[in-house]
Amino acid sequence: MDELELDDSDVSSVMKGSALYDGTRIRITLYPGAFGKRYTSLVIEGDALPWNSDLDCARSAWRSMDTEIRCSSGEWQEGQPVEDEKWWRLDKRGEQLVVWN
Structure with a gap:
């Protein structure tokens, strides 16, 4: 990734951000404490992913x-x-x- 931006001001709740991959912006969402607080879930969305x-x-x-x-x-x-x-x-x-x- 060429660039990564996350709003990490409160890591106990959902964090959203974006990254630049190969000149295309992708969306990143991080869910700490997912599924009964045992896991962290990461969702990466975009038109061009690696x-x-x-x-x-x-x-x-x-x-x-x-x-x-x-x-x-x-x-x-x-x-x-x-x-x-x-x-x-x-x-x-x-x-x-x-x-x-």
């Missing part, structure tokens, strides 16, 4: 952070039930489709 899929982005995050990463396996949207939804989990055991809970 990944072809959520899983490609998760793989990049896993390589960079070496911590468990979860991402949507498809078209899940915020607010939809997750009880039966499968998610990708990337960790030291590899990549697995798992039920969130």
Whole structure:
């Protein structure tokens, strides 16, 4: 990314910002304490992203952070039930489709 701007004045609530990638502005939203305060959720939106899929982005995050990463396996949207939804989990055991809970 060429440039990153986040409004980080209050990290206990949703943080919104933007970044410049390859000359195109992308939107970034960070949800600390997501899903019962156990996870932080990151949403990256834009017309031109460096990944072809959520899983490609998760793989990049896993390589960079070496911590468990979860991402949507498809078209899940915020607010939809997750009880039966499968998610990708990337960790030291590899990549697995798992039920969130």
